[in-house]
Amino acid sequence: MSNSSSGKHKYHVALSFAGEDRNYVEKVAAQLTADGVSVFYDKYEEVELWGKDLYTHLKEVYEKRAVFTVMFISEHYQNKLWTNHERKAAQARAFEDSDKEYILPAFFDKAIEVPGLTKTTGHISLANRSPEQFANLIVKKLSAAGIDLPKQFPYGDNAKADVDFPMRKGAVTKIISDLKSYTWPRQEPAIKAIFDLDWSALTPDQIFVLGRNIYQCADGGENRAKGILHDLRRQLAKLPDDAALHLLNGMFFEVYFNAQGELRPRQKGRFLNELLELQTIKKFAPSISFIHRALLPYKEQLPFLPSLEPDLLKFTLLVKRTDPPLVKSLKLDGRELLLKVDNTEDLSDRLWKLSFVNFTIAQLKHEIAGVEHSA
Numbered sequence: 001m002s003n004s005s006s007g008k009h010k011y012h013v014a015l016s017f018a019g020e021d022r023n024y025v026e027k028v029a030a031q032l033t034a035d036g037v038s039v040f041y042d043k044y045e046e047v048e049l050w051g052k053d054l055y056t057h058l059k060e061v062y063e064k065r066a067v068f069t070v071m072f073i074s075e076h077y078q079n080k081l082w083t084n085h086e087r088k089a090a091q092a093r094a095f096e097d098s099d100k101e102y103i104l105p106a107f108f109d110k111a112i113e114v115p116g117l118t119k120t121t122g123h124i125s126l127a128n129r130s131p132e133q134f135a136n137l138i139v140k141k142l143s144a145a146g147i148d149l150p151k152q153f154p155y156g157d158n159a160k161a162d163v164d165f166p167m168r169k170g171a172v173t174k175i176i177s178d179l180k181s182y183t184w185p186r187q188e189p190a191i192k193a194i195f196d197l198d199w200s201a202l203t204p205d206q207i208f209v210l211g212r213n214i215y216q217c218a219d220g221g222e223n224r225a226k227g228i229l230h231d232l233r234r235q236l237a238k239l240p241d242d243a244a245l246h247l248l249n250g251m252f253f254e255v256y257f258n259a260q261g262e263l264r265p266r267q268k269g270r271f272l273n274e275l276l277e278l279q280t281i282k283k284f285a286p287s288i289s290f291i292h293r294a295l296l297p298y299k300e301q302l303p304f305l306p307s308l309e310p311d312l313l314k315f316t317l318l319v320k321r322t323d324p325p326l327v328k329s330l331k332l333d334g335r336e337l338l339l340k341v342d343n344t345e346d347l348s349d350r351l352w353k354l355s356f357v358n359f360t361i362a363q364l365k366h367e368i369a370g371v372e373h374s375a
Helices: 019-034 042-049 054-065 081-096 131-144 171-179 184-194 204-219 223-230 232-236 241-256 272-276 282-301 361-369
Strands: 011-016 066-073 103-107 315-320 326-332
Touching: 011 019, 011 054, 011 081, 011 131, 019 042, 019 066, 019 131, 019 282, 054 066, 054 081, 066 081, 066 131, 081 103, 103 131, 171 184, 171 204, 184 204, 184 223, 204 223, 204 241, 223 232, 223 272, 232 241, 241 272, 241 282
Parallel strands: 011 066, 066 103
Antiparallel strands: 315 326
């Protein structure tokens, strides 16, 4: 880590915002945290702030304790006592370090004028920019300033397209080979052997591929692998933190990407619910960030993306007036989810496609609430 982020600087960035803009800022803070950024965000500091003289403490934070202060400027920001206090503290620091940038302005509304902030100061518009996209810009700014952040899981191409994964002699190769056998008598002892491995001796790519293959075994019905997915949080707790994240990343990747590293036309959704239960657990935030980033280029092809702040989905339902009422159409963002299914089709993967021609509201509720669907 560079000198600019060590010593007296406790935080990489301090976030200054009005309470009315908290929903957006909180998502930025969550994404930054997942990316390894040390953030001053008031909700993360409740214990630290408890009982302190906030006037003095916040002045110290915004004037001395961060590498950058990010100002989220809106019509609410300019009129708040506390945001003005934070702004003045940050501007005092900017004046002291006038040879380099310190305040990073981000505007919800460019028409807002902030005292002491000149129009010639470089700024970012938040219009049509998601919290995740803005957080990415902050990460790039920190990197440009020489701040060393944790690497964002740079898995090799032959792990993402694991058909190319090198199968050299060794215990891990034997396990992966057995997992790929699609034969339960070989898969079961291989699954058991995984948790006896020396995790410190494995590469991130190896652990990632193991995660992929544990998930594919569970999806194929192997009981020990299914047990791991059903008790995932407890099973991951048995591993070193880094290994748990690599394994979870592999599982997520297997849901969405095939052996060639290409997006699956039909996702392996049987155990996605178990993975998504970890979305709001802070220690797994880097994994949620990893799969979210991997899926961003395909956002228009998917009903939702795993996110640190789970999406609220809105459906359009068309019902036939019968007794009982029958569902005729179910759409998400204009995409029809109800389809006719050939009896010979493999129904093991029904993520986001409900395989009934006609069914009642009660049946719909059961399907959406079932373990094989995430709504």
